[in-house]
Amino acid sequence: MAIKVIKDQCIGCNACVSACPFGAIEMQDDAKAFITEACTACGACIDTCPVKTIIREEEAKQVAIDKNAYKDVWVYIELNEGHPRSVGLELLGEGRKLADAMNQKLAAVILGDGVEPIAKEAFAAGADKVYLVEGPEYAHYSTDAYTIALVDLIGTYKPSVILLGATNDGRDLGPRIACRVGTGLTADCTGLGIDEATGLVAWTRPAFGGNIMATILCPEHRPQMGTVRPKVFKKPEPDYGKSGEIIRVPSKVKPGDIRTKLVEVIKVCTAACNLEEAEIIVSGGRGLCKPENFTLVEDLANVLGGAVGASRAAVDAGWKPALHQVGQTGKTVGPKIYFACGISGAIQHLAGMSSSDIVVAINKDPDAPIFKMADYGIVGDVMEVLPILTEEFKKIKEA
Amino acid sequence: MEIVVCVKQVPDTTEVKIDPVTNTLIRQGVPSIVNPFDKNAVEAALVLKEKHGGKVTVISMGPPQAKDALKECLAMGADAAILISDRAFGGADTLATSYTLAAAIKKLGTVDLIFCGKQAIDGDTAQVGPEIAEHLGIPQVTYVAKVEVDGGTARLEREHEDGYEVIEVNTPVMLTFVKSANEPRYPTVKGTMRANRAEIPVWTLADLEVDEARLGLKGSPTQVRKIFTPKQRTQGVLIQKDTAREAVAELIAKMTEAKIV
Numbered sequence: 001m002a003i004k005v006i007k008d009q010c011i012g013c014n015a016c017v018s019a020c021p022f023g024a025i026e027m028q029d030d031a032k033a034f035i036t037e038a039c040t041a042c043g044a045c046i047d048t049c050p051v052k053t054i055i056r057e058e059e060a061k062q063v064a065i066d067k068n069a070y071k072d073v074w075v076y077i078e079l080n081e082g083h084p085r086s087v088g089l090e091l092l093g094e095g096r097k098l099a100d101a102m103n104q105k106l107a108a109v110i111l112g113d114g115v116e117p118i119a120k121e122a123f124a125a126g127a128d129k130v131y132l133v134e135g136p137e138y139a140h141y142s143t144d145a146y147t148i149a150l151v152d153l154i155g156t157y158k159p160s161v162i163l164l165g166a167t168n169d170g171r172d173l174g175p176r177i178a179c180r181v182g183t184g185l186t187a188d189c190t191g192l193g194i195d196e197a198t199g200l201v202a203w204t205r206p207a208f209g210g211n212i213m214a215t216i217l218c219p220e221h222r223p224q225m226g227t228v229r230p231k232v233f234k235k236p237e238p239d240y241g242k243s244g245e246i247i248r249v250p251s252k253v254k255p256g257d258i259r260t261k262l263v264e265v266i267k268v269c270t271a272a273c274n275l276e277e278a279e280i281i282v283s284g285g286r287g288l289c290k291p292e293n294f295t296l297v298e299d300l301a302n303v304l305g306g307a308v309g310a311s312r313a314a315v316d317a318g319w320k321p322a323l324h325q326v327g328q329t330g331k332t333v334g335p336k337i338y339f340a341c342g343i344s345g346a347i348q349h350l351a352g353m354s355s356s357d358i359v360v361a362i363n364k365d366p367d368a369p370i371f372k373m374a375d376y377g378i379v380g381d382v383m384e385v386l387p388i389l390t391e392e393f394k395k396i397k398e399a
Numbered sequence: 400m401e402i403v404v405c406v407k408q409v410p411d412t413t414e415v416k417i418d419p420v421t422n423t424l425i426r427q428g429v430p431s432i433v434n435p436f437d438k439n440a441v442e443a444a445l446v447l448k449e450k451h452g453g454k455v456t457v458i459s460m461g462p463p464q465a466k467d468a469l470k471e472c473l474a475m476g477a478d479a480a481i482l483i484s485d486r487a488f489g490g491a492d493t494l495a496t497s498y499t500l501a502a503a504i505k506k507l508g509t510v511d512l513i514f515c516g517k518q519a520i521d522g523d524t525a526q527v528g529p530e531i532a533e534h535l536g537i538p539q540v541t542y543v544a545k546v547e548v549d550g551g552t553a554r555l556e557r558e559h560e561d562g563y564e565v566i567e568v569n570t571p572v573m574l575t576f577v578k579s580a581n582e583p584r585y586p587t588v589k590g591t592m593r594a595n596r597a598e599i600p601v602w603t604l605a606d607l608e609v610d611e612a613r614l615g616l617k618g619s620p621t622q623v624r625k626i627f628t629p630k631q632r633t634q635g636v637l638i639q640k641d642t643a644r645e646a647v648a649e650l651i652a653k654m655t656e657a658k659i660v
Contacts, residue, residue, distance in 0.1 A: 002490070002616055018418075021626050023410070023426045037462060037489025041616055042623035044423070080561075143529075143539055168559055172541045175526035179494060179533035184620030187493075187524035195624065202624065208521055209412030212424060213629045221620035259538040261567040263554075268562035276560060322544075322579035323558070328413070328520060329435060329578045337659065347413045354632060358659055360650070366639065375635035376650055384643035392651055396660060 002057045003041050005033045009053035016045035016054060021212055042214065067160075070222040073099040074131075074159040076109045076150070077122060078141075078169055084118055086235055086277050087165030091228055092125035093236035094192055095163055098201060099128075101194045104160065107131055111149050113139040119246050124238035128245070131157065135251040137258065140265075141169045144258045147176045152252045154181055159223045161201050163192075166227035167276065174227045184218035186226040188332075190355065191215075200224065209328055210351045230276045231334040232355070272301065272308045273323045280306030281335045283326055283353075284314055287342020287363060287382045291319040296386040297341055303393050309333065309353075311343045327352035342382040345370025362386070400453030400548065402444040403504055404477070404514045405531065406437040408461050408468035409521040417628050433468045436516025438475075438583035439576040443546055444514050445476045446581065451548060454478045456507065460488060460499055466599050473594035474586030481507075485603040490616030493522075497530030499614060502607040504535065512553070513573040517542055525575070532573035539573045540566055544580050 005016075012031030024038035025045060033054070046054050075095045077088035092108060099106040107129040108122035119130040133149045150173070154162075162177075164170040166188045178185035191204030195217055203216045203226045218224040275281055282304065284297035294314075301308045310320035312327050326333055328348040338356035343349060345361070345368055353359070354373060361374035362382045371377040378385055414429045433441075444455045457472040459465045460483040469480035483503050491499065504510060513535075515528035525541070532539035544563065545556035548570070557564045558577050586594070604611070612618060636653055640646040654660040 018425075019423050021424045021426075037484075037486045037615075039490050039616070040492075040623050041490055042626045044626045168542050168557075171525045172529060172539070175493065175524075175529035176533050176539070178526075179497065179530040182494070182620075184492065184494065185526060186621060187522075187526055206629065207523065208410070208415050208424065209523075210629065211412065211415045211417060212626055214626050215624045216621050217624045218621050259568060260540060262564060263567055264565040265559075266556075266563040266565065274560060322577075323562070351412075359632070360654075366637070371637055372634050373632035376653060377635070377637045378643075378646045378650055379637065379639045380643050380646050385647060388643050388647045389650070392647055393660075396651070 003035055003039055003043065003045065004055055004057045005035060006053045006055065007032050009051055011051055013050060015048045015050060019045050019048040021208070065220070065222060067220075067222055070158045070160040072105045072107055072157075072159050073102065073161040074107045074109055074163070074223070075127070076162065076164045076170070076173075077118065078165050078167060079110070079112050079115060079118065082112065082115065084121055085165060085167065085230070087167060087228070087230035089121065089125045089235045090230065090233040091163045091165065092122060092127055094228070094233040096126040096236070098161060098192060098194065102160070102199070105129060107159070109150065109153060111138045111146055116246070120240065121238070123242045123244045124240045125236050126242075130244060130246045131249060132246055133249050133251055135253070137251060137253045140262055142258045142260055142262070143172055143176055144260065145253045146173050147180060148253050148257060149251065150177050151180050153249060154223060156249070162223045162225045164225070164227045166229045170227050174225060178225050181223070183221040183223060183225060186216045186218070189226045189228045190232050192226070192228065201226070209347070210354060229332065229334065268321065268323055272298070275307045275309055275324070275326065275331045275333045278307035278333070279336045280304045281309045281326070281333055281337075281353075281356075282306050282339040282341065283309030283311065283343060284320075284341045285311035285343030286313040286317070287344070288314070288319070289383070291317070293383060294319055296383065296390070300339065300386055300390045300393065303390050303397065306335070311349050312346075340370050340374070341386060343370055344368045345373070400447060400451050400512065401510045402447060402453060402455045402512045402514060403507060403510050404437070404440050404444050404455060404457045404472070405500055405527070406441065406457050406459045406468055406472055406516075407434045407519045408432070408459060408465040409434045409519050412520050423628075431464065431467065433471050434516050434519045436518060436520075436576060436578060438516070439578055439580045440514035440516050441472050441475055441477060442581045442583040443576055444512070445584070447512070447546070447548055453511075456481065458483060458500065458503055460484070460496060460503075463601075469599055470594040470597065471586065473597050474590040475584055476590060480597065480599050482599050482601045484601050487604045487611065488615050490619065491614065492619035492621045493524050493526035493530055494620055495614055495618035497527045498534055498618065499607070499609065500527065501531045501534035502609045503602055504531065506602070506607060511570040512548075513537075513571070515573070515575045517575045517577050528573055528575040535571075535573070537571045537573055538568050539575075540568060541575045543574045543576050546574060546580075
């Protein structure tokens with residue numbers, strides 16, 4: 001599906017040049033639009049052309065697979081120390097909607113060692129089926145073992161759609177599987193739906209640092225795969241009355257298949273830096289003036305049961321380890337409430353937290369950019385405001 | 400030690416703005432930069448080369464102007480650079496891009512380490528590195544914050560949601576780097592002069608052993624359906640009071656009213 005300019009009809013008006021999000025259209029010396037190799041065929045230019053001279057050219061696909069052979073929506077349930085990460089259950093809730101809309105079944109895929117009890121959680125969250133692969137080789141995540149297991153399951157049971165959480169492991173595993181089976185993978189989605197015209201899964205994701213959103217389809221390849229950002233969808237209320245079929249699949253991993261050796265797991269932090277799954281995040285920035293003042297941020301996080309975030313400036317200054325960094329070069333978060341304390345709100349920071357439900361900002365400077373997008377802003381000295389805020393929330397909690 | 404670093408030239412997304420009238424990206428005046436995480440990968444490669452000897456080759460797939468990004472890496476101290484550029488590669492998604500880059504790496508011959516940034520800041524997919532590893536049939540470790548090499552074994556610290564994993568793996572291996580791995584060096588004057596003089600070879604379709612059906616737009620399973628601008632957040636309540644206590648009281652009152660507290 002290439003985009004093409006019918007040259008003799010082009011009036012050289014330049015409208016398409018500025019409409020292209022990828023800068024892929026140039027005006028040539030003959031004042032005709034020219035589409036360069038940066039084109040991703042997104043079609044943004046087609047509607048802007050006043051003389052309708054930009055068209056989408058359908059190309060015959062060389063790879064034709066029997067798409068009807070692929071059925072059902074699968075959700076990969078990532079485990080952390082034997083427990084499902086929240087994102088897997090969130091995706092079962094959203095996967096249920098996709099499966100119902102497609103009139104297909106919803107299945108959970110669980111890999112691990114002695115993890116059968118997790119199947120109950122998956123059924124309670126809406127799964128009709130559970131594919132279970134167990135063995136000591138799955139006790140901890142490895143790219144090789146997990147890829148072998150999933151590619152084997154895909155080859156045998158042929159799902160139409162696979163959803164994975166966009167966690168570090170999910171984003172390590174997803175591309176490896178997609179590449180081995182030769183299909184498309186859409187990364188880090190924040191929206192899922194069904195494309196009305198085609199019945200395909202419409203994967204929506206931010207790009208260009210969150211400046212634009214793109215909706216992506218995988219028309220001719222199966223399964224359609226995507227990683228989905230944690231905390232975008234709500235975890236369904238569990239219904240433990242539900243049950244389903246457990247399909248046990250023997251492991252195909254042979255000795256020597258796992259080429260990485262896990263020597264040690266170093267836990268740097270627990271709940272306080274689990275920013276991706278946190279409901280509440282309290283973040284601190286340069287406005288705290290010195291590293292000791294970060295305790296004010298931690299105190300509020302403690303009272304609220306939230307995680308502790310930090311701006312890049314605070315991390316670069318060595319006040320907090322990089323694991324706490326929120327922003328474009330750090331973590332992308334989406335809590336219910338995000339407290340930005342002494343953070344001015346550089347666009348890089350906003351890119352990492354703008355999908356938070358509620359943003360509360362405290363900053364001395366009334367013109368700080370963070371206030372432009374905060375639901376609640378307090379203009380004031382963060383060192384004075386924070387202790388009082390902590391004290392007040394403590395009272396509310398105790399009441 | 401032969402190290403290949405894959406880099407991407409990206410628009411500095413922090414400079415990208417949205418035209419409020421047309422709702423499209425304003426690209427004019429937005430500088431093109433080396434993807435920041437790729438610089439961490441280049442730095443990691445240079446440090447290893449300084450310690451163990453060997454050669455650092457940077458490669459990039461992109462339009463002719465991506466040579467500028469390669470020159471910057473040469474100025475940092477990379478030994479060689481190759482641009483992979485052809486209209487046939489255009490419009491590629493991650494699968495087609497990684498296929499093309501993997502073909503170029505195969506052409507380079509024996510390679511011990513392949514380094515990438517954890518993701519590019521324009522697409523943010525984090526998929527090209529692992530897909531290159533899969534095309535080449537070699538292991539991968541993503542989100543690497545620390546790397547040491549001893550003979551044919553790499554010892555790595557991989558960043559994880561809750562901390563780090565220490566992983567050992569034999570070379571050849573593909574690694575993707577996070578920002579905390581290092582502080583990329585600035586080019587020296589001498590390095591910049593050398594880079595400016597350097598002729599960067601361009602490999603086109605004719606130079607690679609590839610199946611044309613797997614390249615570019617044609618070889619891309621994913622298709623962009625539409626592009627739109629997200630709903631912008633708007634400013635809410637701004638509280639300015641004489642004392643911090645009054646301000647907090649007001650905030651809690653407002654949040655209670657909105658049933659958030």
